[in-house]
Amino acid sequence: MVKATKKWWPIFVLPTFLAFIIGFIVPFLEGLYLSFCKFTTINKAAWVGIGNYVKVFEDAQFWTSLGFTASFTVVSTILINVLAFAVALALTKGIKGTNVFRTVYFMPNLIGGIVLGYIWNILINCVLSIAGQPLLALNNKAGYWGMIILMCWQQIGYMMIIYIAGLQSIPGSLIEAARIDGATGWQTLIKVKIPNVMPSITICMFLTLTNSFKLFDQNLALTGGDPNHSTEMLALNIYNNFYARSGAAWKGIGQAKAVVFCLMVIAISMIQLKATRSKEVQQ
Amino acid sequence: MKKKNSALSTVLTVFLSILCVAWVYPIVMILLNSFKVETAISTSGVFQLPNAATFAGLANYVNAVGSKGFLSAFGTSMVITITSVVAILLCCSMCAWYITRVENFFTKMVYFLFVFSMVVPFQMLMFTLAATSDQLKLNTPWNIWVIYLGFGAGLAVFMFTGFMKSIPLEIEEAAMIDGCNPLQTFFMIVLPVLKPTMISVGILETMWVWNDYLLPYLVLDRKKYTTVPILIQYFKGSFGRVEMGPMMACIMLTVLPIIIVYLVCQKYIIDGVVAGAVKG
Numbered sequence: 001m002v003k004a005t006k007k008w009w010p011i012f013v014l015p016t017f018l019a020f021i022i023g024f025i026v027p028f029l030e031g032l033y034l035s036f037c038k039f040t041t042i043n044k045a046a047w048v049g050i051g052n053y054v055k056v057f058e059d060a061q062f063w064t065s066l067g068f069t070a071s072f073t074v075v076s077t078i079l080i081n082v083l084a085f086a087v088a089l090a091l092t093k094g095i096k097g098t099n100v101f102r103t104v105y106f107m108p109n110l111i112g113g114i115v116l117g118y119i120w121n122i123l124i125n126c127v128l129s130i131a132g133q134p135l136l137a138l139n140n141k142a143g144y145w146g147m148i149i150l151m152c153w154q155q156i157g158y159m160m161i162i163y164i165a166g167l168q169s170i171p172g173s174l175i176e177a178a179r180i181d182g183a184t185g186w187q188t189l190i191k192v193k194i195p196n197v198m199p200s201i202t203i204c205m206f207l208t209l210t211n212s213f214k215l216f217d218q219n220l221a222l223t224g225g226d227p228n229h230s231t232e233m234l235a236l237n238i239y240n241n242f243y244a245r246s247g248a249a250w251k252g253i254g255q256a257k258a259v260v261f262c263l264m265v266i267a268i269s270m271i272q273l274k275a276t277r278s279k280e281v282q283q
Numbered sequence: 284m285k286k287k288n289s290a291l292s293t294v295l296t297v298f299l300s301i302l303c304v305a306w307v308y309p310i311v312m313i314l315l316n317s318f319k320v321e322t323a324i325s326t327s328g329v330f331q332l333p334n335a336a337t338f339a340g341l342a343n344y345v346n347a348v349g350s351k352g353f354l355s356a357f358g359t360s361m362v363i364t365i366t367s368v369v370a371i372l373l374c375c376s377m378c379a380w381y382i383t384r385v386e387n388f389f390t391k392m393v394y395f396l397f398v399f400s401m402v403v404p405f406q407m408l409m410f411t412l413a414a415t416s417d418q419l420k421l422n423t424p425w426n427i428w429v430i431y432l433g434f435g436a437g438l439a440v441f442m443f444t445g446f447m448k449s450i451p452l453e454i455e456e457a458a459m460i461d462g463c464n465p466l467q468t469f470f471m472i473v474l475p476v477l478k479p480t481m482i483s484v485g486i487l488e489t490m491w492v493w494n495d496y497l498l499p500y501l502v503l504d505r506k507k508y509t510t511v512p513i514l515i516q517y518f519k520g521s522f523g524r525v526e527m528g529p530m531m532a533c534i535m536l537t538v539l540p541i542i543i544v545y546l547v548c549q550k551y552i553i554d555g556v557v558a559g560a561v562k563g
Contacts, residue, residue, distance in 0.1 A: 005385055005465045012381035012465070016374040016436050017393060023433020024400045027408035027415055034411065042414045087302070090295050097296065103549055104303045110541045110552075112494025114512040115534055118519065119309045122316075122527075126330060153306070158556065165557045214404045217496050221516070238406045239497075255410065262407040269402050 035256040040248050052256035055249070061229055062257060065237040072144065072233065073212040076151045080208050081201070084156045088163035089189075102164070106157035113154075117221020120150045124222075136223055143223040143231035150218055155211065159204045166200030167193065206272050213265060234261050310538060317343050317531035343532035351529050353536060356514040362424040363499065363510065364492045367431035371439050371488050372481055374432055379443030380469055384455075394444065401437035405497060413501040422504045430502055431492055439484050442559060446480040447473075483555035493541075511537050 030042060035052055039045035056062055087105065091098050108116060124146045125135050136143055170193060178188045194201075216235040219225070225232030225240065232240065238261060241254030315332060320339040333339075347353045382390040412430065416422055421429050450473070458468045496512040503510070509517065515537065518530040545552060 004459060005381065008465045009381060009385075012377045012469075013390075013393065016378035016432065016440070019370075019374070019429050019433035020397070020400070020436050021433070022415060022419065022421070023412065023430045024403075024408070024436075025396070027411035028400075028403065030411040030415070031408050042411060087299075090299060093292065093295065095292050095296055095299070097299075101299050101303060102553070103546070104306050106549075106553065106556075107306065107542065107545060109556075110490060110494075110545050111538055112496065112512050114494075114496045114516055115537055118515060118530070118534060119313055122531075123309050123312060130330070153309075157306075161553055161556050210402075214406075216406075217494075217512075220496075221519075235404065235406050239409075242410055251410070258404075258406045258409075262403055265404050266402050 031255055032259060034252065035259045037255075038248060038252045040251060048252065052252040053260070055253050056256045056260060059253065061232070061237060064230065065232050065234050068144070068231060069213060069215075069233045072147060072215075073209060076148050076155075076212045077205065077208045079148065080152055080155045080159055081204055083152060084159035084204065085163050085201075087156060088160045088167055089193075091160070091164055092167045102157075102161070105160055108154045109158045111154075113215075113217025114221045116150060116154055117218045120146060120153075121222050124149075137226045140223075140227055140230040143226070146222055147215075147218060147231070150222060151212060151215070154218075155208060159208065162200050162204055163197065166197035170196045202273065206269065209268055209272055210265060213268060310542075313531050313534050313538075317528065317535050319343075319528065321526065321528045339528065343528035344536070346526075347529040347532040347536060351518075351533065352509065352514065353511075353533055356509045356511050357536075359424045359508050360493060360510040360512075363427055363431075364489060366425070366428040367435070367492045368485055368488050370428045370432045371435050372485055375436055375439035375484075376443050376474070376477060376481065377469060378436070379440045379447055380473055382440070383444050383447045394440070397437045397440045399437075400434070401441065405434075409497065409501055412498075416502045422502055424503070424508055427499065427502055430498070434498070435488060435491065438559075439488065442484050442487075443477070443480060446477070450476055479554075480558070482551050483558040486552050486555035487559045 034042070034045055036047060036049060037045035038048045038052075091102060111119075121136060124142060128135050128139065128142055133139060133142065136146060174192055174196070175188060178192045183191065214235055215233055216239070219231070219233045219236045220239075223231040225236055229237075229240075234257070238254050238257045241250050241257060312330070318339055318341075319333045319337045320342075322337075331337075378393075382394050412434070416427070416430055419429075421427060455468050455472055458472045459465075463471065494512060496510075496516065499508075499510045500513050500516075503513075505513075511533075515530065515533055518526065518533070
């Protein structure tokens with residue numbers, strides 16, 4: 001059967017793979033090459049070696065963005081996962097209206113980042129103006145917490161769904177056994193439920209970490225990096241290097257930043273998956 | 284014991300209801316403001332309900348649809364989403380079937396590349412991707428699906444292969460012995476079994492393509508085409524003073540169809556997300 005199928009690859013694999021070459025492999029390799037060049041368009045590139053990378057690490061804005069992104073990622077990942085897990089626990093207790101709650105909490109995920117960003121931009125500016133505080137464009141603290149609130153609002157529903165699926169797959173007999181052995185609700189949670197939903201925790205941590213670290217749309221729409229680039233995350237910083245700064249050198253620096261950014265995302269994914277996989281319980 | 288439980292569940296219900304209001308409120312707020320006249324939507328007046336003096340009726344909606352080009356943006360988004368999702372579902376399921384059934388160095392390599400592409404952030408290739416698609420004239424709503432197929436193949440192939448490993452070979456072998464060629468086997472035997480995964484992948488990809496902002500913004504020929512997210516970004520970005528009324532009307536016109544579709548097929552959507560997460 002394998003032999004008969006083998007020669008059909010032009011029909012089965014080729015269309016996807018051609019598109020993959022156009023949409024991923026070629027731009028990826030070109031991007032890698034251009035990160036060592038000074039260029040304005042792809043055809044006008046001059047090799048400058050590691051010069052761009054040196055400039056990336058000398059750019060103060062890069063460190064500001066990295067710090068902001070790191071802090072945002074850590075805080076939002078923890079908040080989203082803790083809250084989503086709490087809501088999931090509450091929704092698996094068999095309360096009336098569980099379905100309605102679940103439906104409502106999940107809803108923001110279907111709305112795009114740009115639209116969400118503007119909805120919250122309007123709302124937060126209104127709250128700030130009533131409180132007599134500077135608006136988002138001049139207020140980086142509000143920008144930071146605004147983005148955290150926005151991400152929580154959007155992502156809790158998604159992670160909650162995954163946690164609910166995880167919690168529901170724990171065999172009832174396991175929880176029953178713990179109860180008979182005299183475990184309190186808290187002990188059941190820590191010793192039985194959490195170890196058994198470890199796969200869900202792995203997935204959710206991974207998703208929230210990478211989502212927050214790579215955040216772009218929400219950042220652009222909510223704060224746009226204002227005031228004075230202080231709420232500019234890495235993805236937006238790279239974008240601005242490419243399209244908002246004049247001077248031929250900046251495109252090369254932007255591309256080098258993108259490569260560094262890409263390496264960081266890969267590293268985070270690897271470490272995170274390894275770290276949580278080792279804590280999973282075999283069922 | 285029983286009493287304590289019911290008290291606890293009352294507290295939980297109250298708490299969850301409050302949370303619900305917080306979840307719905309931002310959208311209700313936009314809805315209310317989209318019916319106000321321009322001058323009433325100042326930053327401090329957003330919380331006020333529209334009254335006789337500030338009620339604008341459907342004027343903002345008429346403006347958004349009439350002069351702000353909402354309909355053409357909506358149409359463009361539709362064309363891009365439908366062509367891309369159909370292409371991804373068809374091509375990636377075929378590709379995934381081939382690389383699970385024919386295991387050799389080449390298919391393993393392809394699979395590895397697909398998985399790798401899932402991790403790479405868009406910023407890494409945005410500049411070169413936009414240039415490549417310009418050169419190949421892939422910058423219209425009718426053929427941007429090639430780019431989406433290429434960039435979105437990773438997740439789709441990954442999910443399809445995850446599922447295909449679990450379906451038994453015997454039926455396919457029987458079909459082949461009965462004289463089906465691989466193409467017939469795929470479409471008549473494998474595809475029907477694949478339906479649930481198709482729905483999951485379809486939903487995830489639709490959510491992505493429909494809401495995507497940066498890829499169409501950079502790839503499309505912006506003088507001729509805008510998508511819905513780009514249109515909303517334009518309200519703030521390029522016209523200097525923001526026209527809040529039509530912008531809110533546009534936001535509502537974007538959000539309402541999504542909510543309606545969601546309420547009608549929420550079971551599929553939520554199941555799709557769970558399936559995607561478990562395999563992702």
